[in-house]
Amino acid sequence: MATDFTKLIEEEKAEAKEICDINGKDSPHCAAAWDAVEEVQAAASHQKTKAPAKNSLQVYCEDNPEAAECRIYED
């Protein structure tokens, strides 16, 4: 379900290194390829901060908000 960012970053990085070796490290293509790496890394770090892993109680209560251990009355 969730994107495997570790794998995605590895792929983008390998591609960037290859493009830079072919076109030279000052080429615009090299810059664009590293920019893609940066973008994927930023997405990975945003996902990490946005959605910290839920514990089993949080998962259970999302599915069963009416269960005794999940009820919260805001009164």
Next chain:
Amino acid sequence: MVSQLGRVVLIGVGGDSGCGKSTFLKRLSDLFSSDLITTICLDDYHILDRKQRKVTGITALNPKANNFDLMAEQAAALKAGKTISKPIYNHETGCIDPPETIVPTPIVILEGLHPFYDKRVRDLLDFKVYFDLSDEIKIQWKIQRDMAERGHTYDDVIRAIESRRPDFTAFIDPQKQHADVVLQILPSDLPAKADGSKIVKACMVQVDGIPNYEAPYIFDRAISDVCWKPVFPNSDPNLTFCYGTHDYFGRPASYLSIDGEFAPDDSPELEQKLHNTSENRFGELASLILKHTDYPGSRDGTGFFQVLIGLKFRAIYEALTSPALAGTKA
């Protein structure tokens, strides 16, 4: 529902990725109810997807990769309280997804690489914040962020920064001269920490004459270039808090700077010396820092000034929207 919106307040938040934009946005949502805020990521206006950029050799930093006509048109529509159909740039796949409907809320945030690049968009913004990260700290933060990923080395971090630098210097960095407030993150003038990591000096530059903005200062506005070295038992013994005036790209400006680290518990003491914080009640700034000591920058000027900028934006928001409220009451 849309017709009830008296005035949409637009704020632009600029800076490179990994400069603290998203932490600032989280701090803003601690200040405002999330029902009030709509955040637009300007990456959604990419014309070229990731594959096309790699093939053509055009980075996302390059204006050619972005559709400023659509950005300007939709920013204007949002400000007028109109619903838009905005494209979505998918950061995972690198593709441009089918558009989504955005109904504006009283506050709309445009955040990304180019919020002040196009004059049409720039002129629509009610408040412009730019995060200016120095190279030394950029390297350190990226190492902290990216080296946790397996196999990512120091050399990769440097290479990535070096490759993107020409476009960053040409297209992103110059935007800071259009900002109202710039948060500079600089390497400290103080001695390095024992583990070799760099201490941060945060400097909040505020241009004179921003509408509805009264510049915060310490001690006395008339006394420029003044520094205070507080002595707190749990903070950096060299902690230095300064205020002064200078020119920022030919515009008169004032700045506040905090060099060194402090225990979040000491933030009330720092706050006490500040004037014009736009707090609703005394202690609000410190309580907002203490509410989330888990956010990066809570121990130095980065977080302190992010909260202060948030409070200043709230004052602008209230100034712009209160006449409308008074009108509906009458």
